Amino acid sequence: MKFLDQARVFIKSGDGGAGCVSFRREKFVEFGGPDGGDGGRGGDVWAECVANLNTLIDYRYQQHFKAGRGMHGMGRNRTGASGKDVVLKVPPGTQIFAEDNKTLIADLIKPGERVLLARGGNGGFGNAHFKSATNQAPRHANPGQPGEELTIWLRLKLIADAGIIGLPNAGKSTFLAAVTAAKPKIADYPFTTLHPNLGVVKAGDESFVLADIPGLIEGAHEGVGIGDRFLGHIERCAVILHLVDVLEEEPVKAYETVRSELAAYGAGLPDKPEILALNKCDAVSKQQVAKKAQMLEEATGIKPVCLSAVSGEQVRSVLFQLAEVIAKTRKAESVTGS
Numbered sequence: 484m485k486f487l488d489q490a491r492v493f494i495k496s497g498d499g500g501a502g503c504v505s506f507r508r509e510k511f512v513e514f515g516g517p518d519g520g521d522g523g524r525g526g527d528v529w530a531e532c533v534a535n536l537n538t539l540i541d542y543r544y545q546q547h548f549k550a551g552r553g554m555h556g557m558g559r560n561r562t563g564a565s566g567k568d569v570v571l572k573v574p575p576g577t578q579i580f581a582e583d584n585k586t587l588i589a590d591l592i593k594p595g596e597r598v599l600l601a602r603g604g605n606g607g608f609g610n611a612h613f614k615s616a617t618n619q620a621p622r623h624a625n626p627g628q629p630g631e632e633l634t635i636w637l638r639l640k641l642i643a644d645a646g647i648i649g650l651p652n653a654g655k656s657t658f659l660a661a662v663t664a665a666k667p668k669i670a671d672y673p674f675t676t677l678h679p680n681l682g683v684v685k686a687g688d689e690s691f692v693l694a695d696i697p698g699l700i701e702g703a704h705e706g707v708g709i710g711d712r713f714l715g716h717i718e719r720c721a722v723i724l725h726l727v728d729v730l731e732e733e734p735v736k737a738y739e740t741v742r743s744e745l746a747a748y749g750a751g752l753p754d755k756p757e758i759l760a761l762n763k764c765d766a767v768s769k770q771q772v773a774k775k776a777q778m779l780e781e782a783t784g785i786k787p788v789c790l791s792a793v794s795g796e797q798v799r800s801v802l803f804q805l806a807e808v809i810a811k812t813r814k815a816e817s818v819t820g821s
Contacts, residue, residue: 488639488679488716490542497525497550497566499604499627502612505558506620517620519610522627523553523563525603529570532591536574537681539639550601553627556609566603573637576719580636588635592642600635604628638715641679643694644809646717648745649726650737654762656680658726658792659695662802679716686799686806693805694720714748721812722756722805727779727787729761734775735782756808759783760801765791 500522507515528550548571554563573579579588579598589598607625614621647655663682680695697713717723731737738759745752759779764772772789779787788804790797 487538487540487543488641488713490539490637491546491634492542492571492637493547493632493634494528494569494571494601495547495549495632496528496601496603496630497552498630499523499525499606500553500555500563501626502607502609502624503556503558503561504610504622504624507559514619517610517614518558518560519624520556520558520561520563521609521612522556522606522625524565524606525553525627525630526550526566526568527599527603528601529568530577530579530589530591530598530600531570531572532575532577532594532596533572534575534594536572537641538574539577539637541572542637550603550630552630553603553606555627556606556624560609560611563606565606568603571600571637574639576640576642578638578640580638582634582636584636601631601633604630640718641681641694641716642692642719643681643716644691644720644813645684645722645724645805646694646696646720647724647726648696648717648741649762650728650731650741653726653728653737654792655695655726658724658762658798659693661792661795662798663693679713684802684805686802689806689810691806691809693724714745714752715750717752717755718750720755722758722808723752724801724805725757725759726762727759729763729767729772729775729789731775734761734779738779738783756812757785758788758801758804758808759785760788760790760797762790762792764789764796765794 502522503519505519507518548569550569551566553566556563573591575592575594578590581588605628607627610621610624649655659680659682662684682693684691684693694716696717727734727737761776776787776789788797788801790801
């Protein structure tokens, strides 16, 4: 299934049906009086979070959604039928923005959550509604109210417990493929990963969702390369696994490039717990690994984990570290209620 994390959609709720002007006419009933029914209510447009979706690909092929209009009222005090509602089904983690793509309307995280996006127009009153002692034969009825129409943006931010970041070709997809059943595209050229990939990791009795985020380069927050579009997918992560390629001539610069992009993007990413790891350590000598690890530790104050996703060296250790941080973070969030 193709991954799509942003879509522009036009929605319109249903118009209300018009009221009816009618009079009761029966044999031997001289003064039947008004019996025009009210118009039906227009259908609403809802957005609903469902559990079995993980992409917005459905909205690539259909961008216009219109709810049913209410039926007109009829004689014999018959009210028109209400219009049929339209429900936009979206995956967990979907944010809904107004047309300016900045004003947040709703943030749907848990399956079953619903939000009303456009309310249907009320049906008009029939002439039976206006009868009174002084107006016993009203000859007017109300038209139905028009529905609402607006353009919205759907933006998906994956709900993953941990996210893998790093420069292109840092080995993020290889790591994800090694520890989960996910099958991301892997090649020896930059930007092989063009969209985030998800996988479920088992670490002892604990399991968590791991996301592989496409590589960042300098200037990504300004749209360079793939840009910062995918950074939103790690906003909900409890911890970040930062992979640095041990084959980099300047590992400190590689680390600082990615960190500067996180800082420029903001949204709390620079403050998230981070585990730093040197990847592809099976490709060089132990002396080179130790040298690069020392350079990183001196520059960052963090002792990196030296691992290899291909050989499996230190991979399980990193997984257990991630699981521990995730458990602590989620526990703290449940206590604070955030």
